[in-house]
Amino acid sequence: MDAYVTLTPKSGDGQLRKAFAMNKADVSWKGPDGASVPVTQLASHLENAEPKLKPIAFVVGGDAATARGIWEARWPEQSDRVAYYAVDFAGGPKNMWGGGAFHIWHFTVFPGDKQPATPAAYCHYDPDQAW
Numbered sequence: 601m602d603a604y605v606t607l608t609p610k611s612g613d614g615q616l617r618k619a620f621a622m623n624k625a626d627v628s629w630k631g632p633d634g635a636s637v638p639v640t641q642l643a644s645h646l647e648n649a650e651p652k653l654k655p656i657a658f659v660v661g662g663d664a665a666t667a668r669g670i671w672e673a674r675w676p677e678q679s680d681r682v683a684y685y686a687v688d689f690a691g692g693p694k695n696m697w698g699g700g701a702f703h704i705w706h707f708t709v710f711p712g713d714k715q716p717a718t719p720a721a722y723c724h725y726d727p728d729q730a731w
Contacts, residue, residue, distance in 0.1 A: 601671060601687070604704060605650050611643045621690040621703035630708040630731070632683060651675050653685070656715075662723035666690055667702055670716055682712030686731040706730045 603619035620627050620639050629637050629645075637645050651673035658669040667689040675681045689702035708731035710716050716731070 601653060601669075601685075601704075604685075604707070605653060607643070607646050608648050609643050609646050611646065613640070616640070616642065619704055620707075621705045624690055624705055626706075626727075626730075627704075628706045628730075632709045632711045649675050649677065651683070656684070657718040659719045659721055661725050662721075663725060666705075666725035668719040668722075668729075670718065672715075684710040684712070684715050686710060686716045688725075688730055 603615070607615060607619060616622065616639060620629075622639065627639050629639050629642050631637060631645060652675070654672040654674070656670040656672055658667065660667045669687050669689070671685045671687070673683045673685055686708045687704055688706040690705040691702035708716075719729075722729075
């Protein structure tokens, strides 16, 4: 998530690759209106203001290759602005335990009045549960 919040409208392909699992064919980003944006075109939907994130939930799958999390996003300069980030991550056992990191696989922004449900524990990731 650290790599994601530092993205700006000027972010290039290399910065997107640090945050997103670009090797996944179905890597995705959805805005609060529900519209999907190709991750390669995401920079034009970003802004320069970096939100402060508060973790709400984080679950690593029993497969040790996926994870799901929810963060509350608030912008210090806009005290009434709130959003929720619901994220599926992809990685791998080697990456998780060997010093690597998970990368964003599915990212959905929910408006502040629609907090997503806490993800349940799971063994193997089911693509039907994607945000």
